[in-house]
Amino acid sequence: MLLPLHAAQASAPIRVGQPSRPGSAPARASTPKAAASGRTATTRTASASAAPAKARTAGGIQRTALETPAKAAAASTDNRAIAAVRMWPSREYTRVTFELTQAIPFRARLIDNPNRVILDLEGLEVESKVRELLGKISTNDPFVRQVRVGQFNPETLRIVFDLKQAVAPQVFTLKPAAGYQHRLVLDLYPKHPVDPLEQLIADANGKTHDSKAASGPKQASKGKSSAASGKKAPAPEVTRTFTVVLDPGHGGEDPGATGPMGTHEKTVVLAVAHKVKKLLAKEENLRVVLTRDDDYYVPLGKRVSKARGVRADLFVSIHADAFVKPDARGSSVFVLSNHGASSLGAKWLARNENRADLIGGVNIKTASTPETASLLMDLYTTSQIRDSKVLAKRVLAELGQIGRLHKASVEQANFAVLRSPDVPSVLVETAFISNPDEEKRLRHPQY
Numbered sequence: 088m089l090l091p092l093h094a095a096q097a098s099a100p101i102r103v104g105q106p107s108r109p110g111s112a113p114a115r116a117s118t119p120k121a122a123a124s125g126r127t128a129t130t131r132t133a134s135a136s137a138a139p140a141k142a143r144t145a146g147g148i149q150r151t152a153l154e155t156p157a158k159a160a161a162a163s164t165d166n167r168a169i170a171a172v173r174m175w176p177s178r179e180y181t182r183v184t185f186e187l188t189q190a191i192p193f194r195a196r197l198i199d200n201p202n203r204v205i206l207d208l209e210g211l212e213v214e215s216k217v218r219e220l221l222g223k224i225s226t227n228d229p230f231v232r233q234v235r236v237g238q239f240n241p242e243t244l245r246i247v248f249d250l251k252q253a254v255a256p257q258v259f260t261l262k263p264a265a266g267y268q269h270r271l272v273l274d275l276y277p278k279h280p281v282d283p284l285e286q287l288i289a290d291a292n293g294k295t296h297d298s299k300a301a302s303g304p305k306q307a308s309k310g311k312s313s314a315a316s317g318k319k320a321p322a323p324e325v326t327r328t329f330t331v332v333l334d335p336g337h338g339g340e341d342p343g344a345t346g347p348m349g350t351h352e353k354t355v356v357l358a359v360a361h362k363v364k365k366l367l368a369k370e371e372n373l374r375v376v377l378t379r380d381d382d383y384y385v386p387l388g389k390r391v392s393k394a395r396g397v398r399a400d401l402f403v404s405i406h407a408d409a410f411v412k413p414d415a416r417g418s419s420v421f422v423l424s425n426h427g428a429s430s431l432g433a434k435w436l437a438r439n440e441n442r443a444d445l446i447g448g449v450n451i452k453t454a455s456t457p458e459t460a461s462l463l464m465d466l467y468t469t470s471q472i473r474d475s476k477v478l479a480k481r482v483l484a485e486l487g488q489i490g491r492l493h494k495a496s497v498e499q500a501n502f503a504v505l506r507s508p509d510v511p512s513v514l515v516e517t518a519f520i521s522n523p524d525e526e527k528r529l530r531h532p533q534y
Contacts, residue, residue, distance in 0.1 A: 167191055169208075169216040170268055175339045176228035177383040183220070183248075184340060185271040193271060195258045202250040206258075206273060211244040213237065220246070230254055230275045253278035267340070331367060332376045332394040334404040334504065335360040339384030344409030346526035352407045353382065355529045359405050359517060362532075387503040394510050401478060401511055404504050407529060408493070408516035416525055417493030418486040419516040422475040423506065424499030472499075474511040482513060490518070 171186040185208070192209040211217075213236055220234050232249045239245035254275045261270040335356040337343035343352025357379070364375040376397050378390045385393075394402045408419065479497040486492060493516070505512040518525040528534040 167210045169211065169214070172216060172220045172223070173340070174220065174223040174225075174231075175383040176225050176231070177379070177381050178229060179383070179385075180277070181228055181230045181275045182339060182383060183273040183275075185273075186267060187269040187271060190260075190269055191271075193258075195256070195273070197254075197256055199253070202253050204248040204250065204254070204256055204273070204275070206246045206248070207239060208244045208246070208271075209242060213244060217244065217246070230277070248273075248275070250275070255280075270340075328372050328374055329400045330374050330376060330397055332378060332397065332399040332402045332510075333360045333363055334378040334390050334394075334402065336404060336406040336504075337384070338379050338382055341384050344407060344520050346409075346520040346529075347413070347523050348526055348530070350520060350526050350530055352409070352520055355407050355520065356405045356517070357382070358532070363405075390504050391507045394507055394512075399507075399510050402505075402507060402513070403482075404502070404512070404514040406514060406516050407518055407520040409521040410519060411521075413522055415493070415519045416522045417491040418483075418518055419493045419498060420479045420483040420486070421498050421500055421502060421505070421514040421516070422479050423472055423512065424501055425472075471508060471511060475505070475513055478511050479513045482515060486515075493519070 166188050168188045169185055170188055171184075173184045173186070175182040175184075191211065194205075194207040194209075196205045197203075198205060217236055221236065224231055224234055228251075230251055232251045235247040235249065237245055255278045257274045257276065259272055259274075261267070261272060263269060335353070337351075337353035338357070339353075341353065343356070345351055360377055361380075364377060367373055367375045376393075376399070378393050379385045390404070391402075408415070476497055483492065483495075483497055487495070502514050505514055518529055520526050520529055
């Protein structure tokens with residue numbers, strides 16, 4: 088059984104799929120009135136992955152309203168079970184995913200002093216799958232200290248997440264997709280998120296860089312000043328740090344393509360991104376930012392907004408291609424197109440890559456940001472695409488020096504991750520992971 092909760096402590100419901108303002112942190116789950124009074128607020132019940140009751144469209148994003156809790160509760164409970172539990176900790180947020188055999192009602196609450204999140208799952212009992220969560224807690228998780236599991240009552244399974252810091256949680260559901268069953272997702276974001284530029288500064292301050300400026304100006308030789316010699320002093324050099332954002336595709340719940348040997352695209356492209364970052368870090372006046380530095384999922388719109396948040400000069404999304412025929416091979420480079428795809432293959436690939444949010448898991452009610460709304464298409468300037476093509480041609484030429492190209496020209500398609508109106512952006516398909524020979528090369532660190 089769980090340890091009893093103190094009734095005097097303030098709690099508040101976690102809003103299921105609560106929309107947040109564009110560019111803002113996830114909506115806080117606390118209710119100031121409840122916290123001030125010390126009363127326990129009632130919690131909202133929702134159905135995990137409930138069938139859509141009504142669909143509506145806003146800003147180009149289709150939003151689906153969940154069925155009422157009463158309808159979900161009326162479903163048969165004979166086959167209710169937790170099929171799998173997965174946990175994805177990272178510096179940015181921690182995700183906990185419950186994969187379920189069918190839709191279930193649930194309640195979620197945020198409680199302070201001490202900070203914890205309580206998740207009640209209706210119609211379930213404590214069994215081996217949910218106990219697996221206890222062994223998934225990492226000491227490096229910045230948010231979760233420990234997890235407790237118990238039978239709150241005969242009809243309710245209670246899971247308590249004891250936290251290391253104050254969080255702004257989000258709970259949402261995902262319908263079955265790409266081999267996954269119904270999913271209930273708990274995302275734990277920091278209550279006070281770090282600004283990406285501030286994070287860059289903090290990272291830079293933690294390192295020691297050799298700098299010509301640090302040694303101070305050199306003393307002029309006696310008797311050989313520029314004034315004395317009559318020569319005009321050279322103008323001081325003005326240097327600027329360029330920021331390159333590397334975007335390893337997929338991650339976490341979304342493995343991307345899988346090769347014949349079982350290699351996941353998300354693993355390969357993350358290794359490539361780390362290696363490229365290490366190489367670029369040797370260049371002067373160049374800093375490199377990764378959209379993800381570990382195995383967790385970042386929504387497509389967040390990848391774009393992160394690049395803009397650090398004022399990126401270039402954005403490079405890294406992928407490993409796949410096709411139904413195993414003989415497809417070679418590298419490709421893509422840029423955005425707002426006039427249709429340059430080929431059927433490019434259109435097919437863009438459509439598959441743009442489905443990543445459905446697989447990786449995105450709260451559709453918080454996905455309506457300026458970066459993801461279709462109205463942004465009007466802002467994609469000709470100069471952005473032109474500059475992206477210049478970068479893409481150079482990248483393609485370099486790839487041609489080290490391996491085979493799938494196509495000798497830059498292709499265009501409407502990739503969601505390239506929709507940044509002011510940052511030149513390219514998507515690189517390093518090789519075909521679906522090709523057995525190229526999969527072997529992708530698995531080799533030297534390649």
